Amino acid sequence: MKVLIAKPGLDGHDRGAKVVAQALRDAGLEVIYTGLKRTPEEIIAEAIQEDVDVIGLSILSGAHLALSRRVIEGLRRQKADQITVVVGGTIPPRDVQALLAAGVRRVFPMGTPLPDVVTAFRDARL
Amino acid sequence: MRDVILHAGIPVKPVYGPEDLAGRDFARDIGRPGEYPYTRGIHPHMYRERLWTMRQYVGFGTPAETNARFKYLMAHGQDALNVAFDLPTQLGLDSDHPRAEGEVGRVGMAVDSLADMEEAFAGIPLDRVSVSLTINGMAAPITAMYFAVADKQGARPERVVTTPQNDILKEFIARGTWIYPVDPSLRLVADLVEFSARRYPRSNPLSICGYHIREAGCTTAQEMAYGLAMAAAYVELMQARGLAPDEFAPRLSFNFTCWGKIFEEIAKFRAGRRLYARMMRERFGARDPRSWMFRTLIGGGGSAFTVEEPENNIVRGAYIALAAALSGAQTMALPTYDEAYTIPSAKAQLIALRTMQICAEESGATDTADPLAGAYFVESLTNQMEERIGGELAQVERLGGIVAAVKTGAIQAEVARQAYRFEQQVGAGEIRKVGVNCHVGERAVEPDREVEPYTVDPRAAEAQLARLRRLRRERDGAAVDAALRRLTEEARGTVNLMEPIMEAVRAYATLGEMADAMKRVFGEHKEAVRW
Numbered sequence: 001m002k003v004l005i006a007k008p009g010l011d012g013h014d015r016g017a018k019v020v021a022q023a024l025r026d027a028g029l030e031v032i033y034t035g036l037k038r039t040p041e042e043i044i045a046e047a048i049q050e051d052v053d054v055i056g057l058s059i060l061s062g063a064h065l066a067l068s069r070r071v072i073e074g075l076r077r078q079k080a081d082q083i084t085v086v087v088g089g090t091i092p093p094r095d096v097q098a099l100l101a102a103g104v105r106r107v108f109p110m111g112t113p114l115p116d117v118v119t120a121f122r123d124a125r126l
Numbered sequence: 127m128r129d130v131i132l133h134a135g136i137p138v139k140p141v142y143g144p145e146d147l148a149g150r151d152f153a154r155d156i157g158r159p160g161e162y163p164y165t166r167g168i169h170p171h172m173y174r175e176r177l178w179t180m181r182q183y184v185g186f187g188t189p190a191e192t193n194a195r196f197k198y199l200m201a202h203g204q205d206a207l208n209v210a211f212d213l214p215t216q217l218g219l220d221s222d223h224p225r226a227e228g229e230v231g232r233v234g235m236a237v238d239s240l241a242d243m244e245e246a247f248a249g250i251p252l253d254r255v256s257v258s259l260t261i262n263g264m265a266a267p268i269t270a271m272y273f274a275v276a277d278k279q280g281a282r283p284e285r286v287v288t289t290p291q292n293d294i295l296k297e298f299i300a301r302g303t304w305i306y307p308v309d310p311s312l313r314l315v316a317d318l319v320e321f322s323a324r325r326y327p328r329s330n331p332l333s334i335c336g337y338h339i340r341e342a343g344c345t346t347a348q349e350m351a352y353g354l355a356m357a358a359a360y361v362e363l364m365q366a367r368g369l370a371p372d373e374f375a376p377r378l379s380f381n382f383t384c385w386g387k388i389f390e391e392i393a394k395f396r397a398g399r400r401l402y403a404r405m406m407r408e409r410f411g412a413r414d415p416r417s418w419m420f421r422t423l424i425g426g427g428g429s430a431f432t433v434e435e436p437e438n439n440i441v442r443g444a445y446i447a448l449a450a451a452l453s454g455a456q457t458m459a460l461p462t463y464d465e466a467y468t469i470p471s472a473k474a475q476l477i478a479l480r481t482m483q484i485c486a487e488e489s490g491a492t493d494t495a496d497p498l499a500g501a502y503f504v505e506s507l508t509n510q511m512e513e514r515i516g517g518e519l520a521q522v523e524r525l526g527g528i529v530a531a532v533k534t535g536a537i538q539a540e541v542a543r544q545a546y547r548f549e550q551q552v553g554a555g556e557i558r559k560v561g562v563n564c565h566v567g568e569r570a571v572e573p574d575r576e577v578e579p580y581t582v583d584p585r586a587a588e589a590q591l592a593r594l595r596r597l598r599r600e601r602d603g604a605a606v607d608a609a610l611r612r613l614t615e616e617a618r619g620t621v622n623l624m625e626p627i628m629e630a631v632r633a634y635a636t637l638g639e640m641a642d643a644m645k646r647v648f649g650e651h652k653e654a655v656r657w
């Protein structure tokens with residue numbers, strides 16, 4: 001299983017992204033991390049080129065709804081919507097349903113224990 | 127008996143005694159407060175003469191909203207301001223840039239031009255308050271705007287006190303608001319330091335931050351070591367410009383965090399002050415005692431706070447305030463109890479301010495300078511912390527120095543490794559968090575309905591865009607173009623860019639236009655992604 005951990009938008013906080021990336025790698029997954037400040041288009045292109053199964057978006061600035069929608073719509077347009085999208089970060093509870101409705105498979109808000117995140121990724125196709 | 131290991135990796139014994147201080151010279155290593163090497167604090171009587179400054183981090187949506195919040199905090203006794211900017215502003219993007227969509231006014235105030243800074247500080251006399259600007263990659267143009275507003279208010283330059291963060295190295299390591307490659311970014315840092323030293327002598331043009339690196343995951347000893355290594359790199363940068371340390375070092379300040387184990391934090395600051403004083407005097411030859419003083423903001427770390435049972439964070443904040451007071455803070459800020467999941471509410475901000483005031487007025491922590499001096503444990507831990515910090519500094523040297531280690535991403539990788547290790551320790555229960563991994567109730571606590579997440583008003587972003595459109599329409603376009611052309615030209619050379627930036631600011635060039643004028647010459651940073 002191959003995973004792309006991605007930082008879309010302008011937010012520079014990458015502690016969570018890097019911690020999750022390390023935990024997934026230790027769990028035996030193949031993990032790529034994009035680095036900071038990538039556009040949804042760049043993330044989609046990298047995900048397709050690297051043929052990943054899952055994109056994990058890490059967003060702490062509050063711009064999660066707009067950014068997640070752009071990634072999911074872009075994947076659909078490129079007929080790559082077999083790639084699962086999950087989102088973690090500073091996600092208020094009231095936005096979780098909106099993200100799921102937009103096509104995000106799983107949301108990991110603040111306080112999600114790391115083992116739960118790893119299990120969710122590892123359970124094939126989430 | 128269970129083992130206790132501090133974040134810096136130091137084991138703690140159940141009891142300490144005189145044997146733990148054997149071989150130490152009290153006069154040489156500890157001394158008196160206000161005297162070299164300042165282990166006990168930089169002032170002889172510390173808070174008895176002057177309490178720490180209370181400076182909460184504030185910034186909301188539009189300049190007008192920010193202005194209103196400033197006035198609210200000042201009415202409640204806060205005596206200094208700390209401005210948060212939104213991400214487009216921090217990255218030099220105008221509010222109408224496609225990449226700014228959804229981010230305008232979200233994590234702080236949107237600033238597109240001098241007009242916004244004029245509105246943010248309307249009715250706030252800039253010759254009487256001191257204002258920190260949490261801005262780094264764009265520190266030069268934003269600080270230029272601040273100076274221009276002060277000038278328009280009629281404030282004399284020698285009375286203007288502002289502290290732009292301007293610490294780009296820690297942005298590359300931890301906070302991520304870099305724009306240009308490392309070398310031109312450092313040039314801009316030095317331009318602002320030099321300009322301030324010559325023209326705004328009471329301003330503090332560089333605040334060196336261990337804070338964000340620790341928040342990103344490094345240990346206490348690494349936080350201090352990386353902060354000192356960055357300070358040394360900046361001093362060398364200014365020396366290369368022909369400035370002697372005493373011409374700028376008295377206005378250097380620090381920004382460090384404080385959370386977790388109280389005595390470890392106190393020891394970190396006591397050791398850090400001693401190391402900095404010796405570095406400045408012995409390695410860099412500074413003669414002015416003010417150049418030896420580690421003046422610091424101590425901001426409580428949001429990483430200590432939990433999203434579970436958020437009201438417990440108020441209690442954590444009180445311990446942090448106590449630790450920061452006992453650590454010898456010049457300025458203090460506390461995270462707010464709702465910080466783990468939202469932009470702070472006004473209520474949460476006020477509780478944070480009240481926490482510091484209670485510590486100052488009621489607890490007695492301010493009655494005498496460095497009350498823990500001479501304690502077997504604290505002095506021994508200060509010595510051990512000094513050794514650990516020294517070890518981390520040696521490791522930075524092995525990586526080729528802090529600037530080289532930032533360019534290769536080696537420091538970033540180490541910070542990420544420590545963050546993961548910390549998370550594993552929390553998961554294993556080795557680091558205890560009440561309500562998270564110990565004393566967790568059978569039943570989840572009902573969410574407090576008073577804890578309301580901050581909602582961004584979409585009209586605020588629209589208002590900002592309308593202001594920007596009006597500005598572009600009404601300003602003198604020819605003057606803007608000429609100023610921007612000059613800025614690009616000067617960027618090709620080596621002169622100080624603050625004068626051309628001031629000219630562009632006064633012509634109401636936008637921040638994005640100024641950023642792009644320099645980007646044409648400097649290019650953009652390519653991150654070395656290592657984890």
